[in-house]
Amino acid sequence: MSPDLLLLIGKATLDTLRMVAIAGFIGALIGLPIGIFLATSGKGELFPAPNVNRATGLIVNATRSTPFIILVVAIIPFTRLVTGTSIGTKAAIVPLTIATIPFFARLVEAAIRDVDKGLIEAARAMGATPMQIVFKVLLAEARPALTLALTMTIVSLIGYSAMVGAVGGGGLGDLGIRYGYQRFMPDVMLIVVIVLIVLVQLVQSAGDRLARRFDKRSRKT
Amino acid sequence: MTIPASTIARDDAAVAFDGVSKHFPASGESVAFTALNNVSLTVARGSITGIIGRSGAGKSTLIRLVNGLEKPSSGKVRVDGVDVGALDEGGLRNLRRSVGMIFQHFNVLSSRTVFGNVALPLEISGMDRRAIEARVRPLLDLVGLADKHGRYPAELSGGQKQRIGIARALATEPKLLLSDEATSALDPETTQSILELLKRINAELGLTVLLITHEMEVVKAVTSDVAVIDKGEIVERGHTFDVFTHPKHATTQALLSGLPGSKLPEAIARGLKPAAAPGDRVVVRLTFFGAAAERPLISQLIQSIGAEVNIIAGTIDEIGGKPYGSLVVAYGADPETVEKAERFFSENGLVTEVLGYVA
Numbered sequence: 001m002s003p004d005l006l007l008l009i010g011k012a013t014l015d016t017l018r019m020v021a022i023a024g025f026i027g028a029l030i031g032l033p034i035g036i037f038l039a040t041s042g043k044g045e046l047f048p049a050p051n052v053n054r055a056t057g058l059i060v061n062a063t064r065s066t067p068f069i070i071l072v073v074a075i076i077p078f079t080r081l082v083t084g085t086s087i088g089t090k091a092a093i094v095p096l097t098i099a100t101i102p103f104f105a106r107l108v109e110a111a112i113r114d115v116d117k118g119l120i121e122a123a124r125a126m127g128a129t130p131m132q133i134v135f136k137v138l139l140a141e142a143r144p145a146l147t148l149a150l151t152m153t154i155v156s157l158i159g160y161s162a163m164v165g166a167v168g169g170g171g172l173g174d175l176g177i178r179y180g181y182q183r184f185m186p187d188v189m190l191i192v193v194i195v196l197i198v199l200v201q202l203v204q205s206a207g208d209r210l211a212r213r214f215d216k217r218s219r220k221t
Numbered sequence: 222m223t224i225p226a227s228t229i230a231r232d233d234a235a236v237a238f239d240g241v242s243k244h245f246p247a248s249g250e251s252v253a254f255t256a257l258n259n260v261s262l263t264v265a266r267g268s269i270t271g272i273i274g275r276s277g278a279g280k281s282t283l284i285r286l287v288n289g290l291e292k293p294s295s296g297k298v299r300v301d302g303v304d305v306g307a308l309d310e311g312g313l314r315n316l317r318r319s320v321g322m323i324f325q326h327f328n329v330l331s332s333r334t335v336f337g338n339v340a341l342p343l344e345i346s347g348m349d350r351r352a353i354e355a356r357v358r359p360l361l362d363l364v365g366l367a368d369k370h371g372r373y374p375a376e377l378s379g380g381q382k383q384r385i386g387i388a389r390a391l392a393t394e395p396k397l398l399l400s401d402e403a404t405s406a407l408d409p410e411t412t413q414s415i416l417e418l419l420k421r422i423n424a425e426l427g428l429t430v431l432l433i434t435h436e437m438e439v440v441k442a443v444t445s446d447v448a449v450i451d452k453g454e455i456v457e458r459g460h461t462f463d464v465f466t467h468p469k470h471a472t473t474q475a476l477l478s479g480l481p482g483s484k485l486p487e488a489i490a491r492g493l494k495p496a497a498a499p500g501d502r503v504v505v506r507l508t509f510f511g512a513a514a515e516r517p518l519i520s521q522l523i524q525s526i527g528a529e530v531n532i533i534a535g536t537i538d539e540i541g542g543k544p545y546g547s548l549v550v551a552y553g554a555d556p557e558t559v560e561k562a563e564r565f566f567s568e569n570g571l572v573t574e575v576l577g578y579v580a
């Protein structure tokens with residue numbers, strides 16, 4: 001394989017990492033509070049707002065059920081508004097972020113809902129404010145589950161980022177399609193797939209290890 | 222906390238329930254339900270007061286009204302004279318910071334160490350690190366967890382977790398401690414040690430304890446006063462000793478019948494006859510309190526009636542801190558022996574109850 005090709009693969013990998021990192025960071029930052037809100041705003045919960053809760057849930061579901069490739073196309077005007085372009089790595093970050101938000105929010109909601117209700121009761125009995133309950137009880141207790149949720153989100157993002165390649169988004173998916181498929185270079189395709197597998201493996205095992213470190217619920221020897 | 226004058230009552234009780242009812246409205250599948258019906262009850266300052274009742278009687282609902290986790294549908298709950306229902310959210314939080322609560326399932330945070338769990342209510346009330354440190358250490362000593370301060374709850378036993386719960390409840394130096402079935406998930410021995418701890422805290426810190434349980438053993442071991450709740454109503458209340466020795470309501474009697482020593486051996490119970498035939502023996506339950514419980518009654522009884530006495534069942538125990546004995550004995554049913562025995566009983570102030578006759 002030529003050094004040129006290796007350089008291309010290296011650059012594509014960096015592009016993918018950049019897309020995943022930025023979309024993951026912004027998506028998680030916005031998805032986290034939405035997830036917390038979804039988990040705590042039902043009737044009789046910490047921040048009761050059942051109607052807003054239902055509306056938010058509806059929007060989240062709608063976004064999640066739109067196939068990603070359609071989402072990419074559908075929000076092109078918005079993407080152009082934000083980044084000034086509709087192709088390339090920068091442009092790809094917008095739909096990736098939009099897809100990440102509801103995905104992560106639902107995982108956060110599940111993680112928070114999983115926290116023992118008795119702990120919320122105990123904190124209320126101590127005179128905690130709803131915000132104190134969120135930060136000192138819910139987020140602290142859900143930390144291992146939240147770590148796994150973030151891991152899962154990043155893994156899916158790696159997959160999505162390969163898909164934006166199909167619409168000129170840059171990165172490993174783009175490379176695989178342009179060289180591996182269109183120019184029929186199976187060795188490039190193979191390397192792209194291997195790099196993607198390695199990335200996913202690394203993220204998953206790092207996430208698992210971190211989650212295990214945070215988890216104090218089981219005895220360790 | 223500023224308290225509107227109108228909410229302060231003059232009574233001296235730590236907690237006062239005044240005609241309190243609680244209805245849960247129907248929702249979804251479940252029908253409307255009256256969990257508490259016109260409950261009036263006071264908890265004397267410095268006492269350990271027990272509330273006992275069967276599962277579903279409304280005990281948890283009642284105790285949750287005290288720190289405003291639940292609101293009464295009607296009636297008033299006062300804590301130290303303050304009407305809990307009249308407090309806004311901020312007032313409620315202040316109240317809760319002065320009322321400790323411990324739970325059946327401990328409810329300790331798995332993500333925090335022993336130290337961190339006890340520190341939590343202090344962090345919540347905005348205390349600084351150093352002051353927290355100074356407050357938590359002696360509490361861990363008090364509950365016997367000083368050597369475990371850096372451990373996580375998963376590494377501790379149930380009894381130790383409840384000790385965290387108790388230390389945590391005491392952290393803000395409350396005047397009132399609420400305990401909802403704090404020992405129900407523990408074995409009898411651990412239960413005893415937790416109850417001893419509660420007793421010691423009550424005596425040393427002088428704080429009032431309101432304790433909820435479905436176990437008579439718990440009431441007997443630590444409380445000075447007790448109320449019996451059944452289907453949302455208080456059916457009997459008084460000093461623990463009186464309620465135990467003279468239970469009036471059927472629910473109290475049923476709850477008491479589970480206690481060891483209160484039942485006759487099966488073989489005797491089956492052979493009991495309502496009337497005496499010649500040569501039969503009479504079966505009598507003797508109840509004795511206070512000083513009488515410490516005298517050698519049986520040998521004196523045998524001496525004074527000059528006849529053979531069988532002991533069929535008996536317990537000597539302590540209820541609400543007072544010695545108490547219950548003894549079932551049998552002796553000849555002939556008029557002469559009976560008369561001598563009755564004289565002995567009345568001279569010694571024993572309460573007697575003829576249970577029947579055996580051959």
Ligand SMILES: Nc1ncnc2c1ncn2[C@@H]1O[C@H](COP(=O)(O)OP(=O)(O)OP(=O)(O)O)[C@@H](O)[C@H]1O
Nearest residue numbers: 245254256274275276277278279280281282283435
């Ligand atoms: N939020 C609620 N909504 C509807 N019904 C309720 C609610 N909370 C309690 N109840 C009902 O009120 C009754 C009393 O409940 P409570 O929890 O006070 O009983 P308890 O005496 O503490 O029982 P246990 O010993 O089993 O804990 C029960 O029949 C219960 O189903």
Ligand SMILES: [Mg+2]
Nearest residue numbers: 280281282402
């Ligand atoms: Mg209960």
